[in-house]
Amino acid sequence: MHGPHDVGGRDGLGPVAPGFLEPDLPNWRYPFEGRMHAVTAMAIARGAFNLDEQRHGIELMPWADYTDSTYYAHWLFSVEKLLHDKGFLTHEEVDARMEELGEPQMAEHPRKPAELSPFAQQMIDVLWAGTPHDLPAQAPPRFAVGDEVVVKNLHDTGHNRLPGYLNRSRGVVTHHYGAHHDPAASAHEQVERPHHLYVVTFAADELWGERTSESFDLAADLFEDYLEPLAVSV
Amino acid sequence: MDWLSMKDVAARINALESLMVEKGLAEHAAVDAVVASFENDMGPLNGARVVVRAWTDPAYQAWLLSDATAAIADMGFTGLQTEHLVAVENTDDVHNVVVCTLCSCYPWTLLGIPPAWFKYPQYRARVVKEPRSVLGEFGVVLGPDVQIKVWDSSAEIRYLVIPQRPAGTDGMSAEELITLVTRNSMVGTDLLTSPQAA
Numbered sequence: 413m414h415g416p417h418d419v420g421g422r423d424g425l426g427p428v429a430p431g432f433l434e435p436d437l438p439n440w441r442y443p444f445e446g447r448m449h450a451v452t453a454m455a456i457a458r459g460a461f462n463l464d465e466q467r468h469g470i471e472l473m474p475w476a477d478y479t480d481s482t483y484y485a486h487w488l489f490s491v492e493k494l495l496h497d498k499g500f501l502t503h504e505e506v507d508a509r510m511e512e513l514g515e516p517q518m519a520e521h522p523r524k525p526a527e528l529s530p531f532a533q534q535m536i537d538v539l540w541a542g543t544p545h546d547l548p549a550q551a552p553p554r555f556a557v558g559d560e561v562v563v564k565n566l567h568d569t570g571h572n573r574l575p576g577y578l579n580r581s582r583g584v585v586t587h588h589y590g591a592h593h594d595p596a597a598s599a600h601e602q603v604e605r606p607h608h609l610y611v612v613t614f615a616a617d618e619l620w621g622e623r624t625s626e627s628f629d630l631a632a633d634l635f636e637d638y639l640e641p642l643a644v645s646v
Numbered sequence: 647m648d649w650l651s652m653k654d655v656a657a658r659i660n661a662l663e664s665l666m667v668e669k670g671l672a673e674h675a676a677v678d679a680v681v682a683s684f685e686n687d688m689g690p691l692n693g694a695r696v697v698v699r700a701w702t703d704p705a706y707q708a709w710l711l712s713d714a715t716a717a718i719a720d721m722g723f724t725g726l727q728t729e730h731l732v733a734v735e736n737t738d739d740v741h742n743v744v745v746c747t748l749c750s751c752y753p754w755t756l757l758g759i760p761p762a763w764f765k766y767p768q769y770r771a772r773v774v775k776e777p778r779s780v781l782g783e784f785g786v787v788l789g790p791d792v793q794i795k796v797w798d799s800s801a802e803i804r805y806l807v808i809p810q811r812p813a814g815t816d817g818m819s820a821e822e823l824i825t826l827v828t829r830n831s832m833v834g835t836d837l838l839t840s841p842q843a844a
Contacts, residue, residue: 419771420747420798428783432763435828439759444656446681449759451663453680453726454672467749473649481649483750483765488659489649501665507647509661515653516660521685522678532676539683540722540755542729545802573800575747577774589730592802609801619774626778628794633801 413569414576415471416478421577421620443518448484450535452491457538461494464599468571469493547606549591553636555610559585560642563612563634571599574638581618582642586631587611594635608636689758692723693806694827696756698820700733701811711735714806718756725755728804734797735808736834741788743781743834744797744805745773753804757829764833774798784835807832812840 419425431437440446456463469490470478478486495501528536555561563578573595591606598604613631617624648654666672696718700707710717714733718724731753734742746752747770752760763769773780777794781787788794797805809831815823818841830836 417748419767420745420774422767422771425768425771428763428768428780429766432761432766433784435830437762439761440681440685441762442652442656444659446684446759447663447677448659449684450677450680451659451666451672454676455666458671460671470749477649479767482652482655483762484659485649485655488655488662492658492662495662495666495671500669500671505665506658506661509664510657513657513661513664516656518656518660519678522681524679524682524686525675528679529673529676531673532679535676535680536683538726539680539688540725542725542727542755544729546730573748575774575798575800577747589801589803592730595801609803624775626776626794628777628796630774630796630798632798633803635801 413471413571414567416473416475417471418576420575443520443522444516445484446522447518448487448491452487453538454531454535455491455495457535460498460500462598462602463543464571464595465494465602466490467595468599471571545592546589547591547593547604549606549608551608553588553608555585555588555608555636555639555641557585557588561585561612561639562642563638564640566638568596570596572596572635572638574634575632577619578614578632578634578638581614583612583614583618585610585639586613589633592635610634610636610639612639684754684759688725688755690756690827690829690832691824692721693753693756693829693832694824696721696723696733696806697808697827697832698823700808701823702820707808710808723755727752727754728756730803731756731806732803733806733808734795736810738810739791740793740795741781741834742795742797742805742807743773743777744799744807745770746799747771747774748800751799751802751804753806756806757832761829763835781835784830786835786837807834809836809838812838814840 470486473489562582565580589609592609593604594607612634616628700710710733714731750760750765828836
């Protein structure tokens with residue numbers, strides 16, 4: 413879906429905030445950011461929801477809230493919604509707990525405990541193992557490197573990984589990664605469905621018109637069903 | 647709930663963690679452990695080790711460029727968000743820069759948690775449309791003949807930019823070279839300078 417997260421090419425956002433360019437700015441500026449990140453990873457490891465559902469939850473945040481709020485507010489919105497919708501907890505419980513606990517006292521830069529519980533060890537193991545996303549293909553690829561393709565004009569309201577600015581653009585397949593799990597099937601059906609994944613390379617003037625001020629190439633990772641062969645006139 | 651209030655967001659995340667612990671989805675001490683791992687064990691020092699090994703070992707460089715996932719596994723750096731890695735090399739002719747326009751995809755084990763500028767919409771919106779102008783905001787000025795290649799990591803492939811080795815560093819040890827490699831240079835928003843010029 414082309415929700416508030418789909419910002420590629422939007423105008424009017426202004427320069428990169430100068431304060432963000434300070435080289436010594438910590439990546440987590442507030443203790444709640446790291447904790448939000450960690451509990452999200454845990455919910456995924458426990459099977460409460462998957463990464464694609466978490467991303468889709470962020471995409472469903474109302475535009476004005478998404479645009480104005482901070483990054484981990486997006487995560488909070490999505491994780492709370494998922495846990496509520498799936499029956500792990502309710503929004504009302506979070507309201508009540510928030511009231512009860514009041515202003516949090518969170519340690520800055522917590523230390524790793526000397527003894528890790530089995531679950532803590534499992535989480536550290538997940539951090540250093542990862543969760544691969546590739547799958548055996550179930551069908552031959554439709555495209556090969558060098559093929560000219562055009563991105564379909566897709567406006568699905570569910571989860572996918574097609575940036576809106578690529579709709580209807582013509583490009584060239586420059587790599588085939590094999591099959592990865594399809595993000596829509598993962599987000600909406602919680603199944604791993606193999607889907608061929610390609611790098612498609614676009615010219616700047618194809619994306620932004622002949623009056624574009626800069627010349628460059630843009631490569632994006634796109635699933636097979638987002639693409640069709642460029643029609644060749646005979 | 648005021649999503650725009652940092653105070654409210656902090657308090658609500660605290661409440662959520664508390665409830666998740668109660669429901670068996672999280673443990674407070676495990677949260678500490680995960681946060682500490684991200685803050686101390688994952689970060690650009692890992693990426694810099696990969697870059698310097700590529701600079702100093704042509705066979706490793708070739709491996710990294712042909713199969714980065716395996717090449718970083720050899721150094722113990724496989725993990726969340728580096729399950730599928732591609733390394734792209736900056737040269738005199740080509741400058742690569744990475745973005746995730748849809749969210750904030752970033753190779754965590756090699757570079758850590760993404761910096762704020764990578765996650766907020768200004769960079770994400772504009773680097774796919776006017777990369778030279780955006781790079782200028784980072785102080786990166788490229789010659790007119792340098793071809794820019796922007797990578798929008800829209801699936802689960804993560805990209806690592808191999809910055810150019812600065813001139814005048816031939817006699818430096820690997821440990822000295824590692825100190826020259828900045829986080830931003832591995833995303834494509836910095837050029838490395840030789841220590842004499844710095």
